[in-house]
Amino acid sequence: MTTIRSHGENTPGPGCPAQYTRLYEPVPESGRDALWTRLREEHGxxxxxxxxxxxxxxxxxxYQENLTVLQQPHLFSRDTRRWREVVEGRVDLSRPSFSWRPNALYADGAEHTRLRTPxxxxxxxxxxxxxxxTVRRIADELVDSFVADGRADLVSDYAAHLPVLVINSLYGLPDSYGHMLGDITAIVFDQDAKRGEEGVARMHQYFAGLVARKRNRPGQDLVxxxxxxPIGLNDDEVAHQAALINNSSHMSSTHLIGNTMWTLLTDPRIRTAHTEALVSVQALLDHVMWSNTPFQTLxxxxxRQDTHLGNAQIRAGDALLLGFAPAHLDPSVQRDxxxxxxxxxxxxxxxxMFGAGPHACPGRELARLIxxxxxxxxxxxxAGLQLEVAPGQLRWAQSPFLRGLHELPVTFVPAAPEGPRSPEPGPRVRKAAATGPEEPEDLLDRLLNWWRGLRG
Ligand code: HEM
Structure with a gap:
């Protein structure tokens, strides 16, 4: 029988941290599954x-505790500013993993509906x-960039680019802007806080510039x-929701592709079943989201108030870490x-993996499609795809929140590139008409010039 604990009362104080399992410690190569099982045995x-x-x-x-929390917004808020650590000044919310932004993800109730509906x-x-x-065209062009070499890193050459390029195309921009957005997003999620801050500022410019451009010249695109x-979000609000779409889709989709390729390359039974069309791609994705889930925790x-959950006594202001990977190992949902x-x-x-309740991922169909x-x-x-190194040599992200590979080096039979499928919508036309005035450079143009300068 496990005793009831709360952060403030029954548990050891700051002088006795041994009770708190340190999720930030190095992850074993096999992943954290053994840790989740041990924690369940110790704490419920x-x-x-x-x-x-x-x-x-x-x-x-x-599993049930995760669902309960996701589905009861009246008891559990999404607004990280309510976290006691933030209120009492011990945690600041400027980092990607501990953040607050004026977007749907961090809003509750009517404000959440207002921001989420558009x-x-x-x-x-x-x-x-x-x-x-579009996904196929972009994917084919990425493959073209390495197919003649007979080797590639499927994370940095492929999976890291595909989602952001697709989202960028849904913003109605040419691929060059997508490559820039990919670089900026990588900086935002960089472990180096200084670089992260610069990334956030650049990303703000990208989305402010995008919204300004679309306000002037609307198209058939998300922004x-x-x-x-009709809900009438202002420009700044739209910029924040557009940034949320990018940030929500980027790492998760990258690691979903990477972890699925890792599964195919390291599990011959699944690979054979997939090659022989006994397992659909969708079933394969579900398998990976269940057993090798990119969002381990969130x-x-x-x-919002004192409450009991499992064996723990939660106090108002406590933060809850959703445990997707541990929930999938819960004996109550594991098949015998x-x-x-x-x-x-x-x-x-x-x-x-796509959440549940009012904040459930609105991009899941798109994520699956990508x-x-x-x-x-x-x-x-x-053809002939195989890992270039032993599985044990692959490096996994050390974050407590993610399971994803730094790189996935593979070899295959070299082949000739197939060439562009359809022309990319060319660079922005600067002269409205032969006789018209030249269009002034806008914020997005200036950002693209800065980025091109960086890349030399
Ligand atoms: C494998 C890919 C993806 C995964 C695993 C994923 C997962 C999630 C999860 C778990 C949430 C809920 C978070 C919470 O309840 O706190 C969420 C929210 C969200 N996702 Fe996704 N997502 C993915 C891809 C996408 C894509 C492609 C888009 C858009 C194109 C997207 C847009 C969003 C947005 C806007 C939210 C916030 C919704 C709200 O708070 O109401 N996601 N996602």
């Missing part, structure tokens, strides 16, 4: 952990068939649709029967 379905030295949160290990409606207008062609939405909710012949985990469609099309293109174009 909710465990006290540290995500940085001295930064304590409750980790939700139970996002959902704009994503609902995306032509998925046309987008599939124009959000600007035209700093996600702040208790062995995995079927294909190697795919039973029940994997019940994964929580990942599945991206994987199909690799499957079709790279």
């Amino acid at each position: 379905t909710v465990a006290p952990v540290e995500i940085e030295p001295g930064v304590r949160v409750w980790l939700l290990l139970g 996002i959902v409606d704009a994503l609902g207008r995306v032509d998925m068939a046309a987008t599939e062609r 124009s649709w959000m600007l035209q939405h 700093l996600g909710r702040i208790a 029967e062995p995995e079927n012949d294909t190697g795919i985990a039973g029940g994997s469609r019940a994964h929580l 990942a599945s099309t991206g994987l199909s293109v690799l499957h079709e174009r790279l």
Whole structure:
């Protein structure tokens, strides 16, 4: 029987940190699954952990506890400014993993609905068939850039670029802007705080410039649709929601593609089943989101009032770390029967990777489309694909929140590039007409010039 604990009362104070499992410590190559199981044995379905030295949160290990928290916004707020550590000045919210921004993700109640509705409606207008062609075109062009070499890093040469280029195309911009946005996003998520700050400032310029351009010249794209939405978000609000779309989709989709390729390259049973069309790409993605989930944990909710959860006594202002990976290992949802012949985990469609409740991911169909099309293109174009190094030599991200590879070096049979599929919408036309006045340089142009200067 586990005793009831709370951060403030029954648990050891700051002088006795041993009780708090340190999630920031190095991750074993095999992943954290053994740790999740040990924590469940020691604490039940909710465990006290540290995500940085001295930064304590409750980790939700139970499947039902995660669902309960996600689905009860009246008890658990998304507004990280309510976190006691923030209120009392011990944590600042300027980093990507501990942040607050004026966007739908961090809003509750009516404000959440006001900010989320234009996002959902704009994503609902995306032509998925046309987008599939765009994903395929971008994926083919990325493959073209390395296919003749017979080797590539599928993370840095492929998976890190595909999602951001697709989202950029849904903003109605040529690929060059997408490459710039990819670089800026990488800086934002950089471990180096100084570089991260610079990235945030550049990203703000990108989205402010994008919104200003779309305000002047609307098109058929996500930002124009959000600007035209009857809810009436102002330009700054639209810029923040557009940034949220990019930030939510980038790392998660990159690591979904990377972890799925890793699964195919290291699990011969699944690879054979996939090659023989016994397992669809969608089933493969569900398997990876269940058993090798890119979002292991997510700093996600702040208790609005004192409450019990599992064996823990939560106090108002405590932070809860959603535990997607631990939830998927919860014995209450693990299937007793062995995995079927294909190697795919039973029940994997019940994964929580896209969240649940009012904040559930509005981009999940798009995420699946990007990942599945991206994987199909690799499957079709790279013959004889295999890992270039032993699996044990691969480096996994050390973040307590993510499971993703730094690089995935592979070899394959070299082939000739296939060449551009359809011309990229060319650089912005600067002269409106032969006789018209030259269009002034805008913020996005200036940012693109800065970025081109950096790349030499
Ligand atoms: C594999 C890829 C993806 C994963 C695993 C993922 C996962 C999630 C999760 C778990 C949440 C909820 C967070 C919470 O409740 O605190 C979320 C929210 C969100 N996601 Fe995704 N996402 C992915 C891709 C995308 C894409 C492609 C888009 C858009 C094109 C997108 C847009 C959003 C937005 C706007 C939110 C905030 C919704 C709200 O707070 O109401 N995501 N995502």
